[in-house]
Amino acid sequence: MSPNRSGELMSCDPLDELFEAARGGNRRTLGKLLTMAEKGGEPAAMVSEQAYRGAGQARVVGVTGAPGTGKSTITGQLVAAAGASRPAILAIDPSSPLTGGAILGDRIRMDSHVSSSAFIRSMATRGHAGGLAVAVPDAVRVLDAAGCDPIIVETVGVGQVEVSIAAAADTTVVVVTPGWGDAVQANKAGLLEVADIFVVNKADRPDARGARRDLELMLDLGHRGGWRAPIVLTTATEGEGIGDLWAEIERHTAHLHDSGELVRRRCRRRREEVADRVELSLRDQVDQMIHSELGQAALNRVDHQELSPAAAAELLLAELNPPQPL
Amino acid sequence: MSPNRSGELMSCDPLDELFEAARGGNRRTLGKLLTMAEKGGEPAAMVSEQAYRGAGQARVVGVTGAPGTGKSTITGQLVAAAGASRPAILAIDPSSPLTGGAILGDRIRMDSHVSSSAFIRSMATRGHAGGLAVAVPDAVRVLDAAGCDPIIVETVGVGQVEVSIAAAADTTVVVVTPGWGDAVQANKAGLLEVADIFVVNKADRPDARGARRDLELMLDLGHRGGWRAPIVLTTATEGEGIGDLWAEIERHTAHLHDSGELVRRRCRRRREEVADRVELSLRDQVDQMIHSELGQAALNRVDHQELSPAAAAELLLAELNPPQPL
Numbered sequence: 001m002s003p004n005r006s007g008e009l010m011s012c013d014p015l016d017e018l019f020e021a022a023r024g025g026n027r028r029t030l031g032k033l034l035t036m037a038e039k040g041g042e043p044a045a046m047v048s049e050q051a052y053r054g055a056g057q058a059r060v061v062g063v064t065g066a067p068g069t070g071k072s073t074i075t076g077q078l079v080a081a082a083g084a085s086r087p088a089i090l091a092i093d094p095s096s097p098l099t100g101g102a103i104l105g106d107r108i109r110m111d112s113h114v115s116s117s118a119f120i121r122s123m124a125t126r127g128h129a130g131g132l133a134v135a136v137p138d139a140v141r142v143l144d145a146a147g148c149d150p151i152i153v154e155t156v157g158v159g160q161v162e163v164s165i166a167a168a169a170d171t172t173v174v175v176v177t178p179g180w181g182d183a184v185q186a187n188k189a190g191l192l193e194v195a196d197i198f199v200v201n202k203a204d205r206p207d208a209r210g211a212r213r214d215l216e217l218m219l220d221l222g223h224r225g226g227w228r229a230p231i232v233l234t235t236a237t238e239g240e241g242i243g244d245l246w247a248e249i250e251r252h253t254a255h256l257h258d259s260g261e262l263v264r265r266r267c268r269r270r271r272e273e274v275a276d277r278v279e280l281s282l283r284d285q286v287d288q289m290i291h292s293e294l295g296q297a298a299l300n301r302v303d304h305q306e307l308s309p310a311a312a313a314e315l316l317l318a319e320l321n322p323p324q325p326l
Numbered sequence: 327m328s329p330n331r332s333g334e335l336m337s338c339d340p341l342d343e344l345f346e347a348a349r350g351g352n353r354r355t356l357g358k359l360l361t362m363a364e365k366g367g368e369p370a371a372m373v374s375e376q377a378y379r380g381a382g383q384a385r386v387v388g389v390t391g392a393p394g395t396g397k398s399t400i401t402g403q404l405v406a407a408a409g410a411s412r413p414a415i416l417a418i419d420p421s422s423p424l425t426g427g428a429i430l431g432d433r434i435r436m437d438s439h440v441s442s443s444a445f446i447r448s449m450a451t452r453g454h455a456g457g458l459a460v461a462v463p464d465a466v467r468v469l470d471a472a473g474c475d476p477i478i479v480e481t482v483g484v485g486q487v488e489v490s491i492a493a494a495a496d497t498t499v500v501v502v503t504p505g506w507g508d509a510v511q512a513n514k515a516g517l518l519e520v521a522d523i524f525v526v527n528k529a530d531r532p533d534a535r536g537a538r539r540d541l542e543l544m545l546d547l548g549h550r551g552g553w554r555a556p557i558v559l560t561t562a563t564e565g566e567g568i569g570d571l572w573a574e575i576e577r578h579t580a581h582l583h584d585s586g587e588l589v590r591r592r593c594r595r596r597r598e599e600v601a602d603r604v605e606l607s608l609r610d611q612v613d614q615m616i617h618s619e620l621g622q623a624a625l626n627r628v629d630h631q632e633l634s635p636a637a638a639a640e641l642l643l644a645e646l647n648p649p650q651p652l
Contacts, residue, residue, distance in 0.1 A: 045636060052634040066392055137635075270628050270635050275616055277639030282608040282646070290601055302596050308378040309463075309596050310371060313603030320608070 015050050022146035025086070027119060030146050034121055037138045048138050054145030056266075059253055062169030064155045069175040070201040073236040074245070075154045079118045081246040088119040088148035090139055092132065092155040119148060133276040137168055137269070150249075168269055170262060171252045173245070175199045176215070178207040192218055195229045197248050203233035203241065227255055289316050341376050348472035351412070353445055356472050360447055363464045374464050380471030382592075385579055388495030390481045395501040396527040399562040400571070401480045405444045407572040414445040414474035416465055418458065418481040445474060459602040463494055463595070476575075494595055496588060497578045499571070501525045502541070504533040518544055521555045523574050529559035529567065553581055615642050 022030040037047045063075050072091070079087045121143075123135060136153065143151050153169055174195035200211045212231050219228060230248050234241030256262035289295050298315050301307040307315075348356040363373045389401050398417070405413045447469075449461060462479065469477050479495055500521035526537045538557050545554060556574050560567030582588035615621050624641050627633040633641075 048636050049634055052636070267629050271625050273635035274625060274628060274638045274642070275612060277636055278612045278615070278642050278646070279609060281639065281643050282612065283605055286601060286604045286608065289604070299597050299600060302600055303593050308375055309599035310374050310378070310603055312600045313607065316600070316604050317607050320604070 015046055019050060019054060019145060022142075025147075030119060030142070030148075031121070033142050033146070034139055037142050038123070038135060044138070047142065051138070051141040051145040055141040056144065058140075058144040058149040058151050059171070059249075060140055060144075060151045060153065060169045061249055062153045062155065062172040063175065064172065065175035065199075066177075069177045070236045071154055071175050074173075074175060074199065074201060074234065074242070075152050076118075077236055077239055077242045078152060078246060078249075079150075081242045082150055084149055085117065086119070086148050087117065088143045088151045089121070090136070090143065090151060090153045091120065091122045092136065092153065119143070131280060133168075134273065134280050137273055140168070170256055170265065171196045171249055173197045173199055173249070175201050176211060177202045178205040178211045196227065196252050197245070198229050198231045199234050199241075199245060200231060201234045201236050204235045204238075208233055226259055226261070227252070285320060286316075289320055294319060341372055345376060345380060345471060348468075351473075356445060356469070356474075357447070359468050359472070360465055363468050364449070364461060370464070373468065377464070377467040377471040381467040382470065384466075384470040384475040384477050385497070385575075386466055386470075386477045386479065386495045387575055388479045388481065388498040389501065390498065391501035391525075395503045396562045397480055397501050400499075400501060400525065400527060400560065400568070401478050402444075403562055403565055403568045404478060404572060404575075405476075407568045408476055410475055411443065412445070412474050413443065414469045414477045415447070416462070416469065416477060416479045417446065417448045418462065418479065445469070457606060459494075460599065460606050463599055466494070496582055496591065497522045497575055499523045499525055499575070501527050502537060503528045504531040504537045522553065522578050523571070524555055524557040525560050525567075525571060526557060527560050527562050530561045530564075534559055552585055552587070553578070611646060612642075615646055620645060 018029050018033055022033055033047055033051075036043050037051070038044070061078070063071050063078070065071050075089055075091070079089060121139065123132070123139060140151055140153065172194050174197070176198065178200065198215050200208050200215070202208070212233065215231050219231075230251075232241055232245045232248055234245060236242065256265070290299070295316060298307065298312040302309055302312045344355050344359055348359055359373055359377075362369050363377070364370070387404070389397050389404070391397050401415055401417070405415060447465065449458070449465060466477055466479065498520050500523070502524065504526065524541050526534050526541070528534070538559065541557050545557075556577075558567055558571045558574055560571060562568065582591070616625070621642060624633065624638040628635055628638045
C-alpha cells in the first residue's frame with residue numbers, strides 16, 4: 001500500500017494504515033486521526049476503538065493551575081527537559097461560554113519555548129464540559145497509540161471540570177504562584193488531592209518560600225499514603241527548576257509502576273469514562289429533544305410563565321422515557 | 327393555625343404555612359424550606375413549584391472570581407452597604423471532588439463582616455456540577471419567595487461551571503486582584519462576557535491601576551451593546567470602595583429594568599434551567615444503571631480490558647433506551 005499522488009493513503013482497511021503512518025511519525029496523519037476522533041459519530045468510535053487497542057505505553061502528565069500561573073511556559077520547557085524523541089502536548093484551551101472561540105495567546109507564547117520535535121494539539125472546551133471528559137482521553141489514546149511519549153495535557157483553571165481532566169493523567173502537576181493565594185485557597189479548589197507534584201512558579205517573587213511553607217503545612221494535614229507530593233520551585237521564564245521538575249515526574253512514574261498505583265488509576269479512569277460517555281450521549285438526546293417541536297412548545301410556555309422550568313422538564317422526560325409496554 | 331409546642335407548624339396545607347412563616351421572617355422555617363428543596367424527590371418538587379409562584383421580586387447579585395480574590399469579604403460588606411432589611415447570602419462552597427467535604431474557612435472569615443440581619447446559607451458543590459445548576463436557582467427562588475432582598479450568590483472559581491452559576495444572577499460582579507493575572511487571563515476564563523461589573527480588589531497593591539487599565543482595554547475590544555461593565559477599585563478588608571460598588575449594582579439594576587434586559591435574561595435562564603433539569607434527571611438514571619447488576623458486569627469487563635469504555639457505554643445506552651416497538 002503506497003501513498004497516492006496527493007499524499008493520502010489508500011487501503012482496504014484505511015484506519016490500520018492511518019495508525020501505521022502516525023506511528024511512523026507522519027504528523028499530518030496523526031492530526032487527521034485526532035480530528036476524526038473529535039468529530040464524533042461512527043468514524044470517531046472506530047478511531048477510539050483502534051486507539052484503545054494500541055495505547056497504554058505513554059507517560060501521561062497533566063499540568064494544571066489557575067490562569068496566569070505560567071503553565072504554558074512550564075509545559076513547553078518540560079518537553080525540552082524530557083529529551084524524548086516524540087513528545088506531544090495536548091493543550092486544553094478554555095473557550096468563552098458565549099462565543100465558543102478559543103484564545104490563542106498562550107499558544108503563541110508557548111511556541112518559542114517548545115522544541116520543534118513536539119507534536120502540539122489544541123482542544124477547545126466547546127460545548128459541554130462533559131464532551132471534554134470524553135474527548136481528552138480519546139485524544140490521549142490516539143497520541144499514545146501513535147507512539148508519542150510523554151504526553152503532556154495542559155489545562156487552564158481550577159474548577160471541578162479542570163480538576164477532573166487533570167485527574168485523567170498518570171501524574172498531575174499543579175502550578176501555583178506566590179501571589180495566587182494561600183494554602184487554604186489551593187485546598188478549596190480541590191487541588192491538594194489531585195496533585196502528585198506541586199510547582200511554585202515565579203519563584204523569584206518575594207513570597208515564594210511562604211507559598212511553599214503553606215503547601216507543606218497543608219500536605220502535613222492531609223497526608224495520602226505512599227506518596228507525598230513534592231514541591232518544586234521554578235522560574236519558568238528563566239528555565240530555572242525545570243530539570244528538578246522533570247526529575248520529580250520521573251520519580252513519580254517509577255512510584256506508579258512499583259506500587260501498582262498505575263494499574264489502579266487507569267482502571268478507575270476507564271470506569272469514570274464509561275459514565276462520562278453514557279452521560280454525553282444522553283445529553284445529545286436532550287439537546288435533540290429541546291430542539292424538537294414538542295421541546296420548543298414547552299419552552300414557549302416557560303417563556304410566558306405558564307409552566308415552571310421543573311414542570312417543563314418533567315414533560316420532556318416523559319417523552320424521552322416513554323412508559324414501556326408490559 | 328398556630329405553632330405547636332415544639333415550634334413546628336401544623337396545617338392541612340403545610341407548604342403554604344411554611345412559606346407564610348418564612349415571609350414573616352422565621353429563619354428556622356426558611357432554612358427548613360431550603361433543606362427540603364435541596365434534598366430532592368417529591369417534596370423538593372413541591373417546594374420548587376410553590377417558590378416559583380412567589381418569586382421574581384428580589385435583586386439577585388452574583389459575586390464570582392478566582393480563589394483568594396476576597397469575594398467573601400466583599401459579599402459580607404455588600405450586604406451591609408445595601409442597607410436592606412432582609413438580605414440573604416447564598417455561598418456556593420467548592421467541595422473536594424474526592425471527599426465531598428465543604429471547607430468552612432471563608433464562612434468563618436466572612437461572618438465578622440456580615441451584619442447580623444443577613445440570612446446566610448452555604449451550599450456545597452457535592453456530586454455533579456449539574457446538580458448545582460438546578461439547586462442554585464431553586465434556592466434563590468425560595469429565598470426570593472420568602473421576601474429576602476437582595477440575594478447575593480457567591481461562587482468560587484473561574485471554571486465554566488462557576489461562570490454559568492454566576493450567569494444565573496441578574497447582576498454579575500467579577501472580582502479580580504492585581505496579582506491574579508492580566509486581561510488576557512480574565513478573558514480566557516470567560517469572565518469578560520459574563521461580568522456586568524468588575525472589581526479590582528486589594529487595590530492597595532502596586533499594580534491595581536495596571537489591572538484596571540488592562541480590563542479597560544479588553545472592554546474596548548469586546549464591547550457589548552447598551553452596558554459597559556464599570557470597573558470598581560476596592561480594598562475590601564478596609565471597606566474601601568464598597569459604597570461605590572453598591573452604587574454600580576443599583577445603576578445596573580435600573581439599567582436592567584429600563585432596557586427590558588431583565589425580562590430577557592430571566593427568560594433565557596428559565597430556558598437553560600429546563601435543559602439542566604432534564605439532564606440532571608437523566609444523570610440519575612445513568613447512576614442507577616451503573617450501579618445495577620448489568621452496569622457492574624460491564625465495568626468488570628472494562629477493568630479486565632475485555633471491553634473498551636466506549637463499547638461498555640454503548641451496551642448501557644442500549645439498555646437505557648430499548649428499541650421501541652413499532
